[in-house]
Amino acid sequence: MNKLLYIMSIGMLGLLFSCEKDESKATMLENPIVPTFQTIPDLTLTRAAGTNTLKFVGTLLNPGYNASAKYFLEACPKGNNFVNTAAILSDVQDTSMLITVSDLNSILLKKFPGDQVSEADLRIRAVMVVDGGTGSKTFEYTSETKTVNVTLYGLPRLDFITGGVVVGKVESALGNGVYAGFVKFDNTKTYTLKDPDANKTYGGNSGILSENGSAISINDNGWNKVNADVNGLTYAVAQYRIGLVGSASPNGWDSPDSPMDYDAATGTWQITVDLIVGEIKFRKNDGWAWNLGGTASSLVHNGANIAVSAAGNYTITLTITNDVGELGSFTIVKN
Incomplete structure (x- = not known):
């Protein structure tokens, strides 16, 4: 994942000319050769690799002559037919398109849930504008759709765990160690809080958190609003039905x-x-x-x-x- 997002689908196109005396005439292929994916990186994104980059490799659009085209890397939920599209990147006549893991994660979170595996369809879309002398005409070509697994990381979170099973989570909107969210409790069980990024586990009692402390007892059944602060080592639970x-x-x-x-x-x-x-x-x-x-x-x-x-x-x-x-x-x- 520490690689460069690099779509080799943009650049100089092959030339196909038919010559008449001293003049050359550009001839467009009846069926232009569309871009294709050659390699797609592992899209298991993690916060720890947020500053790294990815590398996608594809082939060029070939309409049969040298032409400018604009390229788009797009994603959508599997089977959505790109009705609900996440536009990852676009560029014109460039040899590389750059994006960090954190930027890609932010874009895809608008279409896919965090902290779980989702199936996504990917495509390269090329848009070419041709001036025929009497006005311009736009042609659009897309690569074959590739379906991949995507795992995004959501906001920093603490998982509530009982019996080895994650039953809820609270999130930190600002990533500052202060968390809030809703958790459904069973008063016959006890709970620990785990930070999956820092690999730390917290227990507690009477509103005080402690790292590797005893599991927390909640004297209530049902939904509660939970606030936790791992900096001040405090927590609060309030009924929220x-x-x-x-x-x-x-x-x-x-x-x-x-x-x-x-x-x-x-x-x-x-x-x-x-x-x-x-x-x-x-x-x-x-x-x-x-x-x-x-x-x-x-x-x-x-x-x-x-x-x-x-x-x-x-x-x-x-x-x-x-x-x-x-x-x-x-x-x-x-x-």
Whole structure:
């Protein structure tokens, strides 16, 4: 991974001329030879190698004569047909295209999850503009799609581990040793926190962390918001339940609310639940101090009840855009 990202798909093209007396006429091949990948590096990206570079090797576009072309290295989720494309690099008539591992990781994180293996389709796309005398015309050619495994590293994180299994994580948005996130706990189990980058493990008690300390006991079941500071060696755990309440929900307007689960990959809260005709709202910790109502695109504190016009099984996804200001949006799909 300590190599140069180098697409040998850009440069001088082969010349094909038919000569008439003292003049030369450029002839475009009926089927230009498209770029191809020759080698693709290992795309298991790690934070430790962030300043290193990668090397892709390909062949040239050959339209049958010397022409300028712009080249793009692109990626998308496997089978997406480049509808949802990550543009990695582009350049014109150059012999090399440079990118660091950290820059590539940042680009691909917009399309792929971190800290897990994903399948990605890669291609080289060449765009050539030809001036025919009466106006220019654009031609586009793409290489054969290559499917590869991609492993990205997410934000610096601490993994919560119980029984040797990772059950949750908190992340450091600034990479400064201060972490936050949501973890679903079981009060019959104990937990250690592991920094996979530094290979350090933390335990603790009563809000104090210690390296290689005893596993932490959490006296609560369900989702909690966790804050941890490995610089100050402190942690805090606070109940954080998002639930569905209302006349259309299983328990009506009474608690306990129908619990939603957090999806760390999308940053949303989700539930699949049977509803009847009536109304619903979202609230935190079975209480009204924090609640959301309104429309699908605009949820606000103490907003209007949300109507459910037909009974059935629904999947509801809630996005909290501002926790403190109590703003959000949601989707509701009848299954």
